Amino acid sequence: MSSAFSSYSKIVDPSGRLNFGGKAILHASGVEFGNGVTFNINMDDLQLLDELGRGNYGTVRKVRHTRTKVEMAMKEIRLELDDPKLKAIITELDILHRATAPQIVEFYGAFFIEGCVYYCMEYMNPGSLDKLYYGEGSVPEDVLARIANNMVKGLRFLKDKLNIIHRDVKPTNVLVNRKGEIKLCDFGVSGQLEKSLAKTNIGCQSYMAPERIKGESQNNLATYTVASDVWSLGLSIVELTKGGYPYPPETYSNVFAQLQAIVHGDPPTLPLEYSETAKDFVARCLEKVPGRRATYSELLEHQFLRDDVMRGDLVDMAAWVERSLAERSKMKEDAQVKTPV
Numbered sequence: 001m002s003s004a005f006s007s008y009s010k011i012v013d014p015s016g017r018l019n020f021g022g023k024a025i026l027h028a029s030g031v032e033f034g035n036g037v038t039f040n041i042n043m044d045d046l047q048l049l050d051e052l053g054r055g056n057y058g059t060v061r062k063v064r065h066t067r068t069k070v071e072m073a074m075k076e077i078r079l080e081l082d083d084p085k086l087k088a089i090i091t092e093l094d095i096l097h098r099a100t101a102p103q104i105v106e107f108y109g110a111f112f113i114e115g116c117v118y119y120c121m122e123y124m125n126p127g128s129l130d131k132l133y134y135g136e137g138s139v140p141e142d143v144l145a146r147i148a149n150n151m152v153k154g155l156r157f158l159k160d161k162l163n164i165i166h167r168d169v170k171p172t173n174v175l176v177n178r179k180g181e182i183k184l185c186d187f188g189v190s191g192q193l194e195k196s197l198a199k200t201n202i203g204c205q206s207y208m209a210p211e212r213i214k215g216e217s218q219n220n221l222a223t224y225t226v227a228s229d230v231w232s233l234g235l236s237i238v239e240l241t242k243g244g245y246p247y248p249p250e251t252y253s254n255v256f257a258q259l260q261a262i263v264h265g266d267p268p269t270l271p272l273e274y275s276e277t278a279k280d281f282v283a284r285c286l287e288k289v290p291g292r293r294a295t296y297s298e299l300l301e302h303q304f305l306r307d308d309v310m311r312g313d314l315v316d317m318a319a320w321v322e323r324s325l326a327e328r329s330k331m332k333e334d335a336q337v338k339t340p341v
């Protein structure tokens, strides 16, 4: 083990494995949890394929597990190795392996190599929701309701069954596959990493609720409750209908003005063409005062989601995915024709 580990002797045992009070052991070929569950995936078993995207903390790549031929998404998170962060990560990995629900992306395992945690999860093709919208009104109302319903169910599962708040609800953390299934990710390892206004570029596209922005600016981090995720859910839904982030950076002179608009301005609304029911649903999520915001139970009772349940199989999510992908690639081609290289 390199000297970088020497100051962590409390948690690194002589074999170089990281031991977390008997709760879990993280090593280069997997994670063993205190309850006897083991995940053994290691880099030698993986064939690296395309890059799927990049976030603030690292890269997500498509990989193939060579022995089983299973394709997975592998997220690399670079870390400064310190005790609290590693502890948070272990806690999150433990949560991830217990989190199985239809609206949650499946976790396959994780391993640790020199300052990076790699975690492997279900590969969702085409990927996150931001890859699918193509302008205002491009997501029809029945599809919108199905997405909202799955998001609410996923968030409620995390809260009720695992007692966790997601903390990073946004379109890039809601994944879609060719079947049109909608699943949440990143409530785990990366979700727990500190995200403060000062440290990241979070100000440019913040999904944080007004009370959180106020709390962070006053160094009061205790403002986070489940209601803050409901705000981020509402903002994500508006983004889908507008085809872009609801507080467009180009309309503000600086990030401060943009954050001021979130804290003091009127909340964003759905475009005119959506129904009053859909508009009301979003308004219930985007109440400025957290105490007035709808709870998950209230949202599930809302007519917008009741209508979705009634529609059942009539909503062809798979067809919507194909249509959106075709539109997006057409847009890309048009842009290339306009600006030849």
Ligand code: ATP
Residues within 6 Å of the ligand: 052, 053, 054, 055, 056, 057, 058, 059, 060, 073, 075, 105, 121, 122, 123, 124, 125, 126, 127, 128, 168, 172, 173, 175, 185, 186, 190
């Ligand atoms: P942040 O770093 O603020 O969380 P982010 O969510 O965009 O931003 P990452 O979580 O690193 O960053 O993800 C990068 C991209 O990889 C996502 O935008 C998404 O499109 C893609 N991606 C992530 N997980 C998967 C997955 N399981 N299957 C397919 N694509 C994925």
Ligand code: MG
Residues within 6 Å of the ligand: 055, 172, 173, 185, 186
């Ligand atoms: Mg993400």
